[in-house]
């Protein structure tokens with residue numbers, strides 16, 4: 001047991017260290033691993049060792065069909081530029097081995113790159129054979145050895161830690177073993193600026209944005225070098241000539257160079273945008289415009305960069321300026337339209353989402369701006385922590401905020417094995433991936449850094465700083481904020497405390513809001529402003545996720561000053577299960593809302609009913625009419641009604657409890673015939689819908705239920721009053737789930753839900 005505990009803590013440290021690429025920690029862990037391995041053959045995690053041993057030769061065999069390229073034609077890459085589970089084609093990573101290796105069926109060591117980042121390195125090397133493998137490995141891969149790894153591949157190991165894997169010895173070059181070291185690893189040092197730009201374009205076309213940026217940068221600095229004073233000719237005529245270009249002078253060559261520089265800046269701006277580095281993209285397009293203020297693409301890119309920074313007003317101005325010069329340009333016109341729409345969305349909260357929720361959005365997900373509605377972050381006296389509050393009275397379905405994820409990760413369906421746990425938050429791979437992405441994204445934007453600086457990373461230390469709401473609004477500038485360093489461990493804490501998935505009451509849209517190619521809705525993301533919304537089992541707001549955009553609307557009427565809450569977990573189950581779900585999803589608190597307190601008080605009289613619910617939890621048959629499990633659940637509803645009569649005098653409290661046992665009532669409604677005379681004790685479906693709408697309004701299960709009964713009443717030819725009443729109830733429920741929509745949209749949603 002103790003041994004398992006040591007392994008688990010080692011693994012956790014290793015996971016953290018591989019994300020942070022922390023050399024000192026990785027070296028220390030490598031030594032610990034090695035010691036464990038030496039102490040006992042089974043000391044190292046046997047399962048991992050076995051899996052690695054099984055898969056390494058297979059990968060090695062399958063990994064190379066192509067010719068191995070010489071080092072000279074490969075482009076240099078650093079560790080942080082690698083993408084997990086993707087080979088970096090035509091790239092080479094230069095590094096130094098910084099520990100003594102140890103050998104299983106593969107060599108394990110640690111490599112440090114030029115930037116001081118390090119990672120575990122695993123090499124499958126069949127050359128090391130026979131009895132003296134350890135000595136051979138110690139010679140070939142000894143500490144301090146400089147190596148070049150071709151087309152590096154960063155993978156996730158079976159124990160979820162990361163490592164750089166070399167699956168074929170052809171991919172690793174020991175630099176001391178080759179006679180002529182590549183002195184200049186860049187094969188482009190002899191190219192002129194035009195050729196460098198052309199090469200950059202080639203990389204851009206291959207979607208190698210980092211490579212393209214590197215080449216455009218070389219092009220730009222080479223052109224700058226020629227205008228900078230050189231030690232040989234401080235006042236050379238050539239330099240004066242060059243300077244003249246930038247001052248509007250004109251020889252043919254100079255004109256060509258000036259055009260090349262404009263294009264290099266402009267294209268580099270486009271590459272930065274692909275990496276979501278909007279500040280750098282803005283900078284580069286402005287540099288390009290300094291050389292040629294009429295350059296159309298640079299104007300377009302400047303506008304798009306401003307749009308990416310959510311500076312919609314300024315983006316509109318830029319596009320309008322461009323239209324003065326190029327009145328017929330379609331790209332500019334479309335971009336202007338998009339920025340105008342986002343500007344209106346961000347100022348007025350006018351979003352047209354009906355097509356998306358009805359599933360008639362063709363292809364990808366539409367872009368939406370952030371919007372901060374009538375809400376503010378304040379100290380919640382009730383919970384003793386920060387929370388989100390409404391600043392005016394709002395009605396059911398009113399939009400409270402719209403927020404785009406800083407980052408979101410999802411199971412994309414291409415690798416179903418990666419489904420782990422029942423929700424995004426309980427999936428350790430997704431949590432790990434989100435932390436990794438955030439760690440690399442955050443330095444790109446002072447706005448994100450500033451937002452993140454306010455997020456809590458611990459449930460214990462209560463943070464009472466309430467950020468200004470402007471921090472979450474578009475059309476603000478962020479350059480004035482000082483940079484905040486965010487450590488990997490803080491990012492992990494932030495993910496645990498704030499990341500959201502689609503658990504709890506979430507509107508799901510008709511096609512489950514899936515992105516093209518997605519066959520699983522499991523996702524996890526970090527949204528800045530929504531990170532301040534606390535949980536309640538009687539929530540008053542609902543999330544709707546469209547792509548990476550989160551919409552939040554009120555699911556019941558709220559008065560100015562009320563705290564906005566959502567349910568982090570499924571609210572239609574009893575207290576015991578809600579607590580278990582909170583724990584499974586790694587929320588580190590126990591809810592003490594009035595509903596939880598009530599159920600705690602009634603724990604004794606409801607003990608057996610709750611136990612039965614728990615035993616049937618997740619059993620499909622318990623929801624299918626006629627099955628013995630379903631009948632048992634139906635009888636459970638009868639028992640519950642008996643207990644409610646005896647122990648719960650107030651209607652409101654009965655509604656709260658009935659909601660917790662929704663599944664039992666569902667079974668009862670489908671087994672009424674079998675319940676005989678007792679069937680009359682089961683309340684009518686309308687009573688249950690009202691109970692669910694009072695307890696946890698805006699749940700899509702309630703909408704399915706309300707739509708189902710509406711259809712049933714219509715089909716059974718119920719009286720007009722009954723049908724009308726059911727319609728009203730379904731419309732109200734639909735509004736609380738999807739927010740305010742046109743009546744015909746709500747009707748279509750109800751119709752679609754009745755079929756589900």
Ligand SMILES: C[S@@+](CC[C@H](N)C(=O)[O-])C[C@H]1O[C@@H](n2cnc3c(N)ncnc32)[C@H](O)[C@@H]1O
Pocket residue numbers: 383385386387455456458459463496497498530531532533534535536587588589590591592
């Ligand atoms: C998304 S944050 C909410 C904002 C947080 N209150 C703050 O001050 O930053 C989630 C964290 O808030 C706390 N929390 C949220 N709802 C809670 C509740 N009903 N009871 C106790 N703690 C809660 C938990 O520590 C949880 O991990």
